[in-house]
Amino acid sequence: MKELKYALFTGCTAKESTPEQMMSTLAVAKKLGIELIELTEASCCGASHLQDYDDFLSLVLNARNIAYAEMHGLTMVTICNTCQLNTAMTKHRLDQNAALKAKVNEKLAEVGLEYKGTSLITHFLYAIIDDFGLDKIKEMVVKPLSQFNIAPFYGCHNIRPSELQNETHKGHENPYTPTSLDDLIIACGGKNVDYVEKNKCCGFHAELQAPHTAAVLTGNAVAGAMDANADWMVTPCPLCHLKLDTQTHHASVAIGRDVSLPVLHMQQMIGLALGCTPAELGLNHHVTKVNFI
């Protein structure tokens, strides 16, 4: 197989509050032989909030990030659902609207850049499924996760709006019955558990503005996974991870029930199955202790 190579848009949390996500991304890419060129010039995507304040500025900044991936001639890979949504949404809007694209490019020209629309944008989860292949992952598993019931938590911004999300996926992901993360769990030898909240919102984006709403959503998600007999949860989104891993105290108070489960990044789960060490995967960086290692 041709060696896979992507431009990596890390997003901000990988550099700050979820260092384990960065570590495990690099460890897994190395194991799989995927080359990741980090876009060190990239800025924050605005995390679905900057656009509420200044939509045009948000477009310009995201277009700049994509322009750097284009300069490498590579598909951009994201490791955060919200980075994925904001970046893919920017691409979609600029590709559909020549006038808007021209307006954005007028600004980018001031710093010698141009958004062309030549790079695809996909989340690492889908890059692995579409380009690497779950069959190959399965073959490479050295420590199957067969002892574990694992609850997939998809994260909104990877699955909705489906019309946008499915522009880049090879397989169709239905937001009401998503399968990608379940398939990945199975490929890693684990048992995927089904529960209603797996494709629901974790509340992250309203944590400061609407703390009660956010806490109830987090509580419902973890409770749903616990009731489905999950040993731990896994998510492709570092923002969901932050919410589910660090906010369970507020969540428990909000729903009147103690909830807590270890939550792994998708990369950590793959890494475990492929034989990476817990230290390589940063499993010591979790607030909710990863109690099975």
Added chain:
Amino acid sequence: MDALTSQKVTFKVFRFNEETDYLPYYNTYTLDVTHEEVVLDILNRIKWDHDGSLSYRRSCRHGICGVCSIKVNGKAILACKSRLFDLVNVFGTELVIEPLSTKRAIKDLIIDKKDFWDKHAEVKPFLTGEIEETPQSEHLVSPHDAEKLLEADYCIQCGACHYSCPALAINEQFIGPAAFAAAYRFSADVRDESALERLHIVNEEASGVWDCVKCMECAEACPKDVNPIEKITKLHNMIFEANIAKNNVATRHAVGFAHSIAKHGLLDEGELVRYSEGNFGVLKHVPVALKMFTKGKIILPWNMPKSDKLDEIQKLIKSSSTVKF
């Protein structure tokens, strides 16, 4: 072989009569379904052939009146528009038919939509303006101006987004996606003169746009592609443009991204929380922050990473910013 033209599908149908039942229950029917049939055809067949007491709303049968919206396996749909075979493709041959909101059920699939209409009424969903009593000509809207509505006028008030919104399910004060889309629809209309009043209504904390959790459920649920979250974003923008954004945690949270990106390229997570909450409000986050710090999840200000070519980002922020706070 020809494409499948009929197949057996099992329907688990929600039943409840608030006058006689303490709890809802489900009736199960297994029917042969043809590829032409929509969900409404099945409801009719169950009612006409099996149980005349099954209650549901139906009227136009053309996806325009909005009354037949229900949920199938948790997905909000218009019964008259959704083909059975499409649903079977997604959910398999066992379909659970429920009202849009089980907790608001009156009889079977019929719900009390009062909360929906109350929210709708809150945002003044009508045009207001000074018009002559005997106008000499039509008040024409140019195609360019009509496009500003972004098809928000396609809304048929079916409630699919409203009853799919998780923020609304938790916070009853929240105005919700359908009414926000209506607020945008009339505020973006060039003939309207009440935009500012509406923006004040949707700018309130707890009930207004700031409590949106950004789950995109409304965009997914809408059978008319109204894309309510896009209108919610527009309302946020209009609040800032009209210079009526209050100085509170929600507005500072949005603005804080611009400050942080200007300084580092990346988001300074800790500083965003401090800036949003204020020096006093931030204290409630200290217990969680301490736990995160011991796990290496908090970067101290002097170690904050920066994007390469930060000067480019700063230049673009200067030249591309369109609003001030």
